Every structure is written in structure tokens, then in C-alpha cells.
Amino acid sequence: MDWTKLFELVVSSALINNFVFTMFLGLCIFFGVSKKMETAVGMSITFTMVMVVSAALSWVVYQFIMKPLDLTFLKIIVFIGIVAAFVQSADTIMKKVSPSLYYKLGVYLALITTNCIIIAVPLKNAGEHYNFFESMAFALGSGIGFGLALIIMASIREKLEVADVPAPFRGLPISFIIAGLIALAFTGFSGLITL
Amino acid sequence: MATEAKTPELIVSVSPHVRGDETVGRIMWTVNLSLLPAFIMSVYYFGPLAAYVTGLCIVTSVLFEHFYQVSLKKKSTIGDGSAFLTGLLLGLNLPPSVPFYIPVVGSLVAIIITKLLFGGLGYNIFNPALIGRAFLLISFPKLMTIWSEPTAQFVALDAKTTATPLGILKEGGIAKLVEVFGDKTDLYMNLLMGSRAGSLGETSVIALLIGAALLMYRGYITWHIPFSFLATVGVMAWALGGDSGFFTGDPLIHLLSGGLILGAFFMATDYVTCPSIRKGQIIFGIGCGAITMMIRLKGGFPEGVMFAILLMNCFAPLIDRSVKARMFGAIKEKKEQKK
Numbered sequence: 001m002d003w004t005k006l007f008e009l010v011v012s013s014a015l016i017n018n019f020v021f022t023m024f025l026g027l028c029i030f031f032g033v034s035k036k037m038e039t040a041v042g043m044s045i046t047f048t049m050v051m052v053v054s055a056a057l058s059w060v061v062y063q064f065i066m067k068p069l070d071l072t073f074l075k076i077i078v079f080i081g082i083v084a085a086f087v088q089s090a091d092t093i094m095k096k097v098s099p100s101l102y103y104k105l106g107v108y109l110a111l112i113t114t115n116c117i118i119i120a121v122p123l124k125n126a127g128e129h130y131n132f133f134e135s136m137a138f139a140l141g142s143g144i145g146f147g148l149a150l151i152i153m154a155s156i157r158e159k160l161e162v163a164d165v166p167a168p169f170r171g172l173p174i175s176f177i178i179a180g181l182i183a184l185a186f187t188g189f190s191g192l193i194t195l
Numbered sequence: 196m197a198t199e200a201k202t203p204e205l206i207v208s209v210s211p212h213v214r215g216d217e218t219v220g221r222i223m224w225t226v227n228l229s230l231l232p233a234f235i236m237s238v239y240y241f242g243p244l245a246a247y248v249t250g251l252c253i254v255t256s257v258l259f260e261h262f263y264q265v266s267l268k269k270k271s272t273i274g275d276g277s278a279f280l281t282g283l284l285l286g287l288n289l290p291p292s293v294p295f296y297i298p299v300v301g302s303l304v305a306i307i308i309t310k311l312l313f314g315g316l317g318y319n320i321f322n323p324a325l326i327g328r329a330f331l332l333i334s335f336p337k338l339m340t341i342w343s344e345p346t347a348q349f350v351a352l353d354a355k356t357t358a359t360p361l362g363i364l365k366e367g368g369i370a371k372l373v374e375v376f377g378d379k380t381d382l383y384m385n386l387l388m389g390s391r392a393g394s395l396g397e398t399s400v401i402a403l404l405i406g407a408a409l410l411m412y413r414g415y416i417t418w419h420i421p422f423s424f425l426a427t428v429g430v431m432a433w434a435l436g437g438d439s440g441f442f443t444g445d446p447l448i449h450l451l452s453g454g455l456i457l458g459a460f461f462m463a464t465d466y467v468t469c470p471s472i473r474k475g476q477i478i479f480g481i482g483c484g485a486i487t488m489m490i491r492l493k494g495g496f497p498e499g500v501m502f503a504i505l506l507m508n509c510f511a512p513l514i515d516r517s518v519k520a521r522m523f524g525a526i527k528e529k530k531e532q533k534k
Binding site (some may be wrong): 037151152155156158159160163164165166169174177178181182184185186187188189190191192193 | 267308309311312313314315318320321326329330333486489490493494495496499501502503505506508509510512513516
């Protein structure tokens with residue numbers, strides 16, 4: 001196993017090629033959940049866990065079922081199905097097994113199904129022919145990167161609660177501007193790690 | 196706790212209170228004044244063009260702020276010098292030979308988008324001048340990287356273009372850099388005085404240090420951010436910047452070149468966009484230094500100070516949240532006393 005490659009994958013997907021700030025994926029959850037720090041943290045944890053597990057499931061299905069059967073052209077539909085099925089079952093199991101955890105994180109689970117990063121990661125894993133560990137590193141990094149973006153955004157938006165933002169820009173519009181400016185700052189990372 | 200005598204948490208004496216004579220305006224104008232040496236050196240090295248570019252930035256910044264506030268029927272705050280400072284910093288961060296629309300666009304982005312849309316001075320998340328420059332660098336990459344040679348003649352009409360020291364370092368390594376400047380002592384002297392290609396105000400380290408000394412003497416900036424920033428850059432340049440293995444790098448070149456001094460003393464220390472707690476400020480400085488060196492050594496851009504400060508600006512509210520301030524006058528409780 002190539003540890004440097006794995007480390008680079010994590011860092012690159014979390015910071016340098018952060019999904020939110022360099023590819024503008026997953027924006028609906030990003031703007032929807034980043035209003036408060038508490039929800040942002042809950043979402044980040046849930047999201048990273050779901051990301052890693054669903055990427056692992058997708059990888060197994062892709063390598064051992066779809067590739068031998070020559071069904072790779074179906075990957076978008078199949079991956080969406082896997083994510084949805086996994087999230088739904090996790091939702092049900094969590095409700096039965098650990099209701100307290102369910103009340104904390106359950107609300108985010110349904111939202112995650114519709115996120116674009118969750119489908120982008122398995123697709124990219126398949127496209128780049130990552131092996132299992134590389135896929136896991138990529139999924140973990142993407143989850144951390146999304147969580148980081150959420151937490152930064154929540155801290156900024158909470159600070160702006162008291163700011164005298166012009167009325168038409170309050171709420172979502174100013175958040176889009178913040179996201180744009182953060183993205184501008186993140187361009188500084190470009191070229192840092194080339195995979 | 197209940198058994199102990201209740202100590203007052205906050206002591207407010209009866210009036211009259213002493214009224215400090217520090218105002219936002221006074222601080223801002225002092226910062227403007229402290230940048231005067233750097234401005235003079237930029238005019239000395241890059242000719243009247245430097246004064247023109249910087250002046251245009253200042254005028255457009257002040258005008259944008261004024262018209263925005265007048266059109267929204269708010270009180271115009273151009274008197275407090277913050278728009279002037281943004282313009283001045285933006286101008287000092289531009290290359291000498293830019294067409295007139297570059298300062299105008301830069302001021303627009305800096306003043307309107309980065310500052311006023313967030314609610315004006317005190318609420319902006321990012322340093323306005325740096326966002327202005329980053330926006331220009333991304334939008335006009337060619338124009339923003341034409342560096343002229345410092346001619347030290349007052350009338351220089353045909354400026355020769357050349358590369359910045361960090362650009363040379365990135366392309367040809369340290370041997371090439373020393374070769375261009377003669378020998379090592381010459382290199383250090385030129386970097387210190389500012390006789391090198393670069394953004395207008397960043398070149399003359401000595402002039403910037405004079406301004407920084409004034410600010411530190413007046414207590415407007417503290418050592419926490421600049422020194423942790425510079426120390427991190429120095430240590431990382433020494434440890435990782437060498438051609439032949441670890442701990443062979445030359446920290447002085449990295450400390451004296453690029454926009455490091457300007458960034459560390461005048462931009463990273465911006466009250467609004469840095470953490471307000473001392474411990475947080477040190478984390479902020481270390482973060483700035485680490486990102487700067489990462490970009491300089493490994494990244495796609497030759498210079499990373501601007502991006503480093505902007506990236507840490509994103510993290511500043513988070514740092515402030517996680518490093519909670521000790522209540523004023525509170526004594527650190529020992530663990531066993533709890534319950």
C-alpha cells in the first residue's frame with residue numbers, strides 16, 4: 001500500500017480540490033445547513049460516515065458485479081440506488097438501535113441522499129480506477145473537506161448575524177458571495193498536489 | 196465554589212470615566228502614515244507610474260465608498276480613512292505597469308463587494324485590499340504579473356520587464372537568483388533596500404519596517420501575528436526550502452522577498468479580519484506562515500502571502516470560537532476544585 005498516495009488523496013480532496021470551493025458541488029446542503037454551527041457539525045459527521053460507507057459499497061458493487069457483467073454504463077443509476085438504499089436502511093436501523101443518535105443525526109440522513117458529492121465520489125472512484133484503499137481515502141477526504149467547508153461557513157455566517165448587511169443581500173445572497181470569496185482564496189492551493 | 200466568598204465578576208467604577216482619545220479614524224490615518232515610507236520608496240524605484248497607480252486606487256476606493264453610502268442614504272464614512280487605507284494597500288500590491296482599469300476594478304471589488312456588502316467597516320470577513328488583488332490576479336493573470344525592473348531614476352519612461360526574486364527562485368533555483376543579483380551580500384542588500392522587481396509597495400523591506408515600528412510603538416499592532424507569521428516562514432524555509440535535503444534552506448531570502456513583510460505587518464494584522472484573542476492570533480500567524488511556505492515551495496503560484504492571509508481570514512471566526520477568551524480578571528480554576 002502506498003501511504004504517500006493515500007495521504008495525498010486525503011489532503012487533496014479535503015483542501016486542494018475541495019468539492020464545495022473548487023467544483024461547487026453539494027451547494028444545496030452547504031447553504032441549507034450552514035446557518036448554525038450545531039447543525040453544521042452534525043451534518044459534517046453524518047456526511048463523512050455516509051460518504052465512506054456508500055463509497056465502499058459502490059466500489060464493491062462496481063468491481064465485482066458491474067465490471068464482470070459489463071454493466072459499467074449503468075453506474076449512475078446503480079450508484080444512486082446504492083446510496084439511497086444504504087441511507088434508507090441506515091435511517092431505519094438507527095431508529096431502532098439507537099434512538100438518541102437518530103434524533104441527533106437522523107434529520108440529516110434524508111438530506112444526504114440528494115447531495116451531489118455523494119454521487120460524485122463513487123463516479124470519480126470508478127473513473128480514476130482507484131483501488132479499494134484509494135477509494136476510501138478519497139471518500140474520507142471528500143467528507144472531511146465538505147465538513148470543513150460547512151464549519152467555516154457556519155462560523156462566518158454566525159458572525160454575520162449582527163452585521164448591517166443591506167436588506168436585499170441578507171441571508172442566502174450574502175452567503176453566495178462569501179462562498180465565492182472563499183473559493184477565490186482557495187485558488188491559492190491550486191497546483192499544490194497534482195495527482 | 197459556594198463556600199467561598201463571592202468575588203465580583205466585573206468591576207465598573209462610578210463615573211467619571213476617562214475617555215480615551217483613540218478613534219477608528221486616528222488609527223486608520225496613522226496606519227496610512229506608516230505606509231508613507233514604503234510609498235516614497237516605490238516612487239523612487241518605479242517612477243511616477245507608482246504614484247499614479249496608487250493614487251488611482253485611493254481615489255476610486257474613496258469615491259466608491261462615498262457614492263455607495265450616499266446612494267443608500269447612509270452616513271458617508273470616508274473620513275475615517277479606512278477606504279483610503281484599502282486603496283493605498285491595494286495600490287501598493289499592484290505591479291507598476293498596469294492599465295488604468297485594473298485599479299478601478301480592484302477598488303470596486305475591494306470596497307463594494309468585500310467590505311460594504313458585508314455591512315461596512317468592522318464586519319468584513321476578508322481583507323478588502325487582498326480580495327481586490329486576488330480577484331485581479333485570477334481575472335487578469337497576464338497583466339498582473341508584468342514586473343518592471345527598479346530603475347531608481349525619477350523619470351523612467353521605458354521600464355524593462357523582469358521576474359521577481361521569488362519567480363526566479365521558482366524557475367531556476369537559488370543559484371540562478373544569486374547569479375542575477377551578483378553575489379549573496381548584494382542579493383540581501385537589494386532585497387532589504389527594495390531594489391528588485393515586485394509589487395509597488397512590497398519591495399522595500401526597510402521602509403516597511405520603519406512603518407511597522409511606528410505602529411508597534413503606538414500599540415496599534417502587537418507582536419503576536421507578525422512574529423509568529425515570520426517565524427513560521429523562517430523555520431519552514433530553513434527546514435524544507437533547501438536543495439540538498441532538510442535544514443539547508445536559506446530563510447533570509449524567503450523572509451525578505453515577496454510581500455511577506457507588507458503582509459505580515461500591515462495586512463494580516465487588520466483588526467477586523469484576524470482573531471481578536473491573543474492565543475488565536477498566534478495560531479492565525481502560524482497558519483499564515485505555513486500556507487505561505489507551502490504555496491511558495493510546492494504550489495502553482497510563486498508567491499503565497501496573499502492567499503495565505505485570505506485563507507486564514509476564512510478560518511478567523513472559527514479560531515475565535517474555539518479559543519475562548521478567559522473572562523477578564525478570572526483566575527484559572529484548578530481541576531480538583533471543580534465539584
